[in-house]
Amino acid sequence: MAAYLSRLHHISLHVSNAEKIANDLVSKFKFNLFATRLTDRSRQLALRKGAAVFVVNERANEGSVRLNEELRYSADSHRVNAGKHNRDHRTKCLYDVSPHYSVDTVSNVCFEVEDVERSFKALRHLGCNFLVPPTTVQDQSGVVTYSVVKSIVGNVCHTLIDRTKYEGSFLPGFDVIEKDCNLEEEEDMSCPVTHFDHITYACPRKTTHQVMRWYEDFFGFQRFFIDSNEDLDEGFVINQEGIGLRLTAMEYWKCSKVGITLPSLDKKEPDCKFVIAESLPEQGRNQVDTFLEKHRSPGIQHIGLYTEDIVSTAHAMAEAGVQFFSPPHTYYTKVGKQQEIEEAGHNPQMLAQHGILLDTDLHQDSVVTDSIGYLLQVFTKPIFAEDTFFLELIERRGAKGFGEGNIKALWRSVQAHMENERGDSQGEESTKSVQTAQLLVTPELFN
Numbered sequence: 001m002a003a004y005l006s007r008l009h010h011i012s013l014h015v016s017n018a019e020k021i022a023n024d025l026v027s028k029f030k031f032n033l034f035a036t037r038l039t040d041r042s043r044q045l046a047l048r049k050g051a052a053v054f055v056v057n058e059r060a061n062e063g064s065v066r067l068n069e070e071l072r073y074s075a076d077s078h079r080v081n082a083g084k085h086n087r088d089h090r091t092k093c094l095y096d097v098s099p100h101y102s103v104d105t106v107s108n109v110c111f112e113v114e115d116v117e118r119s120f121k122a123l124r125h126l127g128c129n130f131l132v133p134p135t136t137v138q139d140q141s142g143v144v145t146y147s148v149v150k151s152i153v154g155n156v157c158h159t160l161i162d163r164t165k166y167e168g169s170f171l172p173g174f175d176v177i178e179k180d181c182n183l184e185e186e187e188d189m190s191c192p193v194t195h196f197d198h199i200t201y202a203c204p205r206k207t208t209h210q211v212m213r214w215y216e217d218f219f220g221f222q223r224f225f226i227d228s229n230e231d232l233d234e235g236f237v238i239n240q241e242g243i244g245l246r247l248t249a250m251e252y253w254k255c256s257k258v259g260i261t262l263p264s265l266d267k268k269e270p271d272c273k274f275v276i277a278e279s280l281p282e283q284g285r286n287q288v289d290t291f292l293e294k295h296r297s298p299g300i301q302h303i304g305l306y307t308e309d310i311v312s313t314a315h316a317m318a319e320a321g322v323q324f325f326s327p328p329h330t331y332y333t334k335v336g337k338q339q340e341i342e343e344a345g346h347n348p349q350m351l352a353q354h355g356i357l358l359d360t361d362l363h364q365d366s367v368v369t370d371s372i373g374y375l376l377q378v379f380t381k382p383i384f385a386e387d388t389f390f391l392e393l394i395e396r397r398g399a400k401g402f403g404e405g406n407i408k409a410l411w412r413s414v415q416a417h418m419e420n421e422r423g424d425s426q427g428e429e430s431t432k433s434v435q436t437a438q439l440l441v442t443p444e445l446f447n
């Protein structure tokens with residue numbers, strides 16, 4: 001039996017300079033730093049925006065030096081008694097593995113489950129590879145149990161966590177920072193990001209089926225169609241005009257009862273969606289290939305942040321220094337597009353200002369709700385030094401998938417940027433591909 005997930009808890013990043021990335025998330029993306037865990041060997045910073053939580057971990061190698069030099073978040077960070085019941089928690093990344101990965105990466109999607117031990121047994125029985133066995137951590141607010149499983153996608157891991165017996169506001173081991181709630185609320189008005197909408201994996205060619213199978217078998221994920229033209233086996237394929245992309249999407253439902261075999265139909269509430277992106281060979285090298293090369297393994301290419309108002313969110317973020325990809329200006333002035341934008345109640349000028357794309361969904365919800373759904377999206381430029389991971393803003397108005405028109409426009413704008421970058425760094429490229437031979441993921445196998 002698969003392990004059913006209660007909900008997504010947080011997503012963790014492993015970077016060489018945690019402070020830099022956390023600062024960007026705060027100052028540009030309007031996340032709030034709300035908890036930290038600082039020991040002599042590890043630095044973990046938790047940031048939140050609505051229900052979206054990132055944990056930024058500093059990679060142990062370079063980080064340990066800086067840690068000793070500038071421990072300035074909290075003088076009494078060793079006060080925590082988390083880890084009493086465990087092997088040396090102070091020296092490693094809590095609730096995760098410490099991947100000695102060579103580039104900044106987003107590598108752990110942590111899910112809440114109701115019973116870690118039971119999920120561990122069920123998944124191990126099915127042949128899942130665990131990097132951390134069920135482990136208990138506690139402090140004065142209660143107990144948390146977690147376990148870490150390696151996914152089938154590159155360096156991606158999943159922490160399964162049970163925090164139902166924990167009353168603190170985050171996790172044992174973290175010092176929670178008290179903040180003025182009014183300030184947070186004010187910021188949420190102009191930047192109403194509420195949760196993670198989807199996570200997109202960049203995967204090698206012909207691996208989509210395997211990946212889908214893994215998530216179906218182990219976590220009960222289900223395939224859904226991105227577009228009504230989609231083929232069951234092929235996925236949603238765009239293979240024209242320089243775009244060679246295969247997309248397949250999966251979803252799961254928030255479950256809250258132990259032992260149920262399938263989420264009950266009437267109480268189905270989908271959580272964060274997962275998208276698998278594969279590049280197709282016919283159209284030349286593209287952004288999925290670039291990710292695979294620069295990231296040096298398959299993995300999380302981008303995350304969609306759901307916002308209730310993409311125009312004001314993009315505006316606030318752009319003012320704070322976030323750079324977005326823009327389609328050519330003609331995208332907004334084409335007769336059909338202009339009308340489409342206006343009919344959806346938007347102003348083409350406003351959308352053009354930040355490169356926001358609008359796609360009307362003529363197929364899906366229109367049948368059910370009698371209204372035409374649409375979605376708005378914009379991609380940020382890569383947020384790490386390497387041209388790998390980026391964020392996306394997405395506002396959905398009755399549309400569940402990813403519009404074909406948007407994907408094409410997004411793809412072209414990203415592609416143009418990648419081509420520019422490639423022109424600038426030809427020399428660098430060859431050194432990097434030599435290192436690609438040694439994949440620097442050294443999972444902490446438990447004994």
Ligand SMILES: O=C(O)C(=O)Cc1ccc(O)cc1
Nearest residue numbers: 200247275277287288402407
């Ligand atoms: O449209 C989206 O938001 C997707 O997630 C689909 C997608 C996946 C990979 C790309 O490089 C571009 C688009």
Ligand SMILES: [Fe+2]
Nearest residue numbers: 200302304392
């Ligand atoms: Fe996306």
